[in-house]
Amino acid sequence: MSVADVRVLVLRAAGINCDEEVMHCWQLAGAKPTLMHVNRLAENPSILDRYTIVTIPGGFSYGDDIAAGQILAQRILLELEEPFRRLVDRGGGLLGICNGFQILVKTGLLPGGDVGRNQVTVTYNDSAKFEARWVRLEVGTEHCVFLTPGTCLELPIEHAEGKVVTASDTVVKQLKENGHIAVCYVDTEGRYDCYPANPNGSIAGIAGLCDPTGRIFGLMPHPDRHFDHTHHPCWTRRRPTGPPDGLTVFQNAVTYWSH
């Protein structure tokens, strides 16, 4: 499979508003993205057969009415859950960013595996406010195909409902032991629980989760807003090397799926 063959479906819906930059990130990474309204996909889910990865970008799908991502999540459960599962079963992937992550969690596609639906959720920040700030993330798993193990990423968060909560402590343990915790908020001293390094009070500093295959990945921070060095808040005072942190998420996926 050549690089050009990594076909990505970027979903949009009423209120999804990060589709443009997500499309651009996939293009920069060398994939072939297509933008599609969820209504068109729901009319003909077999469209998915032609794609390797589905991305649900950030935004406020259906206004985040009731709760963040709730209405689109419910729609996916009714109309698209099986097609999504088939895509992953045949080796494809799902990426959810911000609102997309909330949706993957609320549908139970994340964390997946032994952890059933309704064991994990994403809810209001401890501050009860929308908050925008840059955070430092530690990659916490070896097997997520979107991430480079052992690295740190600097990305912005921009959300009001980003706090990951579990139904019990047992679930947190399961998430840790089974390698679901893909990325965690961490401060420069390595702590997960200090505000503002952990901006929302997420348990165990969880910023993103992946399923047991490592091919379903979702996170609250925005890799799509750090695809260029000039996005970093301190870019005027540093000389970075290597690709921008956010872009690596897309590049890792393209590398994985083109081999």
Add this chain to the structure above:
Amino acid sequence: MSRHSVQATHRWHVRVRPRTAQLDGHGRDVLTEVHQIGLGHIEGIRSSRIYFLAGSLGEPDVRLIAEELLTDPVAEKYECSPGFSQRNDLEPAVEVHTLPGVMNPVAMSTLEAAQRLLKARVGKQATIEDVQTARRYEIVGARNCADLEQIAAKTLANECIETWYVDGFGRSDQIPDSFPAPPSRPFRVRHIPICNLGDDDLVRLSREAHLFLSLTEMEAIREHFGQLGREPTDLELETLAQTWSEHCVHKTLKSAIDYSGDDFGRTGHVKVHFDNLLKETIVAATTKLNRDWCLSVFVDNAGVIAFDGEYGLAFKVETHNHPSAIEPYGGAATGVGGCIRDIMGCGLGAKPIASTDVFCLGPPDFDATRLPKDVLHPRRILKGVVGGVRDYGNRMGIPTVNGAIYFDERYLANPLVFCGCVGLIPGDRIHKQPRPGDRIVVAGGRTGRDGIHGATFSSAELTETHAEEFSHAVQIGHAIEEKKLLDALLLARDHPGGCLYSAVTDCGAGGLSSAVGEMGAMLGAMVDLDDVPLKYSGLRYDEIWISEAQERMVFAVLPERLEALLAVFADEEVEATVIGTFTDDRILRVRYQGETVGELDMKFLHEGVPRVTLTARWTTGQNEGSRPAGCGDQNDDAAPNNRLLRALGELNTASKEWVIRQYDHEVQGRSVIKPLVGTGFGPSDAAVLRPRYDGQKAVAVGCGLCPELSDIDPYRMAVAAVDEALRNVICVGANPEHTAILDNFCWPKVDTAESLGALVRACRGASDAAVAYGLPFISGKDSLNNEFSMSADEAKRTGLPEQIAIPYTLLISALGVIEDVRQCVSMDLKEPGNCLVVASAPVDRVGLDKACAMHRRVSELIRAGKVRAAHDVSDGGLAVAIAEMCVASNLGATVNVSSEAYGDSIFAPSATTYVLEMTMAVAEASGLPVIGRVEAGPHVRIKSDRLEPIDLPVAELAEAWRAPLAQGGGR
């Protein structure tokens, strides 16, 4: 089926609450506000959401909806009961409902999702027909009913759009067991007798019908209908009032004026006649500068400048003051939404890429017991307007990148809310032309009774009774509806077969009346009001016509393209409906139920407003007792260390981080210089965006606002505002020869020669500075009558004047192109050992030409890559500018200011002054005075000729700068 063995009931309610107090962030948030209004004994607030469901539903259906849709099973729990009204709380509680007829977006989404769920899981046995929502708060620690009432009225509900019910301490308000219908009125065409009215009656009619037209204007209408030999209908009168309102036609700024008083920018006395003030000042500046990169100026919903060979940039700033005074959240949200629609309705549609917001408010620590009746506390206004901008902008996916907040007691009853929006527009989509025969299509949200009389309301003075009288003028925003409309509009604009419409405009102030009236001004139009989609029945025809219901736009569509356009909109789930046709007879005809309810001559409608000659006067120093604010007072004898700490903590200087972090300033991935910069989150002078992903060209957005100088001379104020806006964009790297500006005048009533004189001086100041600096105006807007009156008793009780007028306020917004984003500079210090240089040529002392030369010189240094950090000197003077640069970087500075290097007090605000960081070699070559150096140790040391040395750790400065507004000014 057994699951339907329970008799299907028509009404249920589901109550959803957080599982633990820890998960009740909203409750905690409300508790903070409750403590802020002085009820410190309240121990806790437990919030819950209530959904009222109506339809053919059994308990299993309701539980299905509750579990699958309404409740997050990890974080929340629910209970459901038949009927709407049964509650059983142990604690006293307050419940807040939306008033009948007010749009409730959550209820609309919930209804749609519940219908889908039932269809998929239950089938036809269950149906859901209507949903409403409410919020309920259990109040722990309340002592009596008065506590509950105060909490409900002051923190939980806004009575313009909501109603509340109290349950506790013996009071148990009956919650209605059905959905109350909005009031409905039977149809009949109403004519308003005017032809035989005397002058007094004309004035009374104007006031009582909320027309807000002057006697001269009423006389012109009387004469017009006298000639026609008939009385106007209410709709015709309303249409004239909307079209002739100050808000829509800017009649004061366009009037003829005889000015006598101080000369402009030099000493002496002059008499000047203006035929049209706006045209001969602001517009004349643009004409004189004649820049070929100005692509569309003053004619459209926004101004457009060239960006690169393919694209232009549209920019517009609007105010939404009166609505924000009454309902800050909704007022600001719809202000943002309206300005975004201006960009969407610019040319054939621009894509919004950034928003700005500027607020002028009363001080957040104002004594609450001294508030005039019906005036909201500044803290509540601040919280509300920030929330409105946040929720609308964030949901639209448009980054809010630049702004300012200015506090002055005179904005107490008249807060100012400026909302700006920048759009990217293809070069071949800048011009539009509706044609006779084009269908009139209204698209977006439905029309309701919200926002009636907004245009005329905004042209009135506020009073103690305004909240009640104008509650119908409050508009409710629904950002997702507008986002869908934007998605559909851009698809139709960029349709493979060419743009699917010939013109578009937003439905703003005046609703359909303005949108159709303006678009068809040179044509004529025929509209059938029966075809306008309504939110609910019972609207009168004139309400349909003038409603300012949000999220609607009007398109002119060639008949052969109509089908394709409607298909695009249907795909995006946006309602689009043909409501009429543009004609060629220059008559505006409006029909309802087969009858003509309005027939107006477009010429009279658009050109009939009588022009008057007004008298204006100004002598500087005439305003006895007024005093400039700020901290440049030379006689302040406090120790300089304390002065610096105090200056950093001045509300107008203090960090606005609490506000900024609530805004998404990075969505779309275009933001390059953001509002908070450096490792210490310092205050950026301007924002920078890279509009195209595939290029390095960028654009800076900044603003200037100096109302404190109005107390001395509005001419100086206007020059300073232009100077500040320019300084801000230059600091980040903009090219001053490719920078355009916008004007937004906010004035008190312009009913005296002095107030008009002030306006004349501000127009001249702004245009003189624009010409000298080479900055064309491309668009502007004014909001007059920002004045509040109260009874003598109320004035005595509050210790405030009976009449509160805002300071003369001019906001200048700047849009400057940057050739290469890598040239950008931020204000945080970069490297120990570098030099600090001051570049200063204060415009009020050296004149516009020399000041201009200094701006150009600084800009050339920055764009040549010779400057590592640049910051504008404004409130708090040089000392504050240096302190901010240190706070932003956690680096220190040692500074020695001699009076040769810098003539002013280091605390004096100054125009045309910059602090620059450069290497030693570059600094020496620049010829600019070196005043100090950057230090690795985080310490600020400033020596000056006239003051004791300043010596403070950066951490202490940072604390002084951050603390005042850390929680929105709450104590």
